Amino acid sequence: GGVTCACGERVPVREADALARLLLPQARFLVHEGEPALPVPTFFLVADLDEADQDDLSAASGSGAAAAGGRSDTPVALLEELAASEEWEVRAAVAANPACPPELHPTLAVDDDSDVVVALAGNPTLRAAMARTLLQHDDAEVRAAAAAHPALRPSDVAERLASGESDADVLRAMAGRKDLAANVLDALRLRGDSEVRAGVGAHPKANESTLLALAAEDDAEVGRALLQRPRLTIPVLRRLSAGTSPVADEVPAHADYPAFAAAQRRFALQVGGGAALVFALIVAAAWWVG
Numbered sequence: 001g002g003v004t005c006a007c008g009e010r011v012p013v014r015e016a017d018a019l020a021r022l023l024l025p026q027a028r029f030l031v032h033e034g035e036p037a038l039p040v041p042t043f044f045l046v047a048d049l050d051e052a053d054q055d056d057l058s059a060a061s062g063s064g065a066a067a068a069g070g071r072s073d074t075p076v077a078l079l080e081e082l083a084a085s086e087e088w089e090v091r092a093a094v095a096a097n098p099a100c101p102p103e104l105h106p107t108l109a110v111d112d113d114s115d116v117v118v119a120l121a122g123n124p125t126l127r128a129a130m131a132r133t134l135l136q137h138d139d140a141e142v143r144a145a146a147a148a149h150p151a152l153r154p155s156d157v158a159e160r161l162a163s164g165e166s167d168a169d170v171l172r173a174m175a176g177r178k179d180l181a182a183n184v185l186d187a188l189r190l191r192g193d194s195e196v197r198a199g200v201g202a203h204p205k206a207n208e209s210t211l212l213a214l215a216a217e218d219d220a221e222v223g224r225a226l227l228q229r230p231r232l233t234i235p236v237l238r239r240l241s242a243g244t245s246p247v248a249d250e251v252p253a254h255a256d257y258p259a260f261a262a263a264q265r266r267f268a269l270q271v272g273g274g275a276a277l278v279f280a281l282i283v284a285a286a287w288w289v290g
Contacts, residue, residue, distance in 0.1 A: 069093030076101055088113040095120035105130050114139045121145035128152065135160050140167040147173035158184045161191075168193050175199030182207040189214060198225035208233060215239035223247035232256050234263050 068074050069082040070093040083094045083104050088111075094100050095108040096119035108120045109130060120126065121134045122145045134146035135156060147157060147170050157174050161184060165171065171192045174180070180188075182205055189200045189210055200206055201214045202225040211229075214222050215236045223246055226232065232240075237260040241251040251257060 065090045066093040070097050072097070072099045074099065080104060083108060088116055092116045092119040096123055098123060098125045100125070102127055102130075109134060114142060117142045118145050121149065124150070126151055128156075132156050140170055143167065144169040144173045148176060154179045154181060154184065158187075161187055166191065168196070171196045172199060175203065178204065180205060182210065186210045186213075194219055194221050197222045201225035202228055208236070211236050212239060215245075218244065218246060220246040224250070227251065227254055230255065234260050238264075 065082060065085060065087065066089045069079065069085075069090050074082075074097075076099075079094055079097065079100055082090050083100075085091055085094075091108065091111060091113070092115050094104070095111075095116050100108075100123065102125070105120060105123075105126065108116055111117055111120075117134065117137065117139065118141050121131070121137075121142050126134075126149055128151040131146050131149040131151040134142055134149075135152065137143050137146070143160075143165070144167070146152070147160070154177070157177065157180060161171075161174065165174075171188060172195055175185070175188050175192065175196045176199055180203070185200045185203055185206050186209070189197050192200070197214060197217070197219065198221045200210065201222050206214075211226060211232075212235060215226055216239050217223070223240055226236065226240060227247060227250055232254060234256075237251060237254065237256060239245065241248050241260075245251075251260075
């Protein structure tokens, strides 16, 4: 089987990779050695392809169109055409493309295939209004992608959390943001699973009360996340080193452990000195009464 070139020569479809793959005419793309080129005029006649070759060309057409949909130098007019493709992979490639015109975003945001909308939610050029819209999407995977988008304000995340967001993936994406306020992080601690709470424990904006609450948990993942922080206060280290803590044996490796150990020794001396004084007063009182 093969295809007849416009020049009249017969070119085998199953040629070596060095030969450019041939795509269906309606796709209008040429892919050479895995790198998609810009659209080119169709110069292959496919009327006499056998069934096997048609299948080969159809598969190549989809991959070539998707590759072109993701290119930064694909013309806007072509992106608009690809955004209406029947193949979801092609539409997803356009949705994720930073070069995709914002005017196409509303259409892609209501695509029937959630993978396309997820791709759009991860587009770095997404505008804040669209990111907020996708944060309210019915599909949790879309909301998770939107929750991590830098165009969102911390207040947008806080509002979504206050509205009752409970999906684990969305909460994890929220916990991974570095711009959240301490009160939002504490709300995530109360609602999230072990991975979310570990993310809160490692967050640079988590406050002392949140860290103390996390340090008291019987959760090794959370405890280790706390120990990854470059600085920990003595009260937090004290809770992590308690006998019931699952990470008590790992606390001595923390950079702040020497200061914590010194404070513990001082405390022990103070307690010991106080106890000795009390004992001496009791003895003296007994002697005086006697």
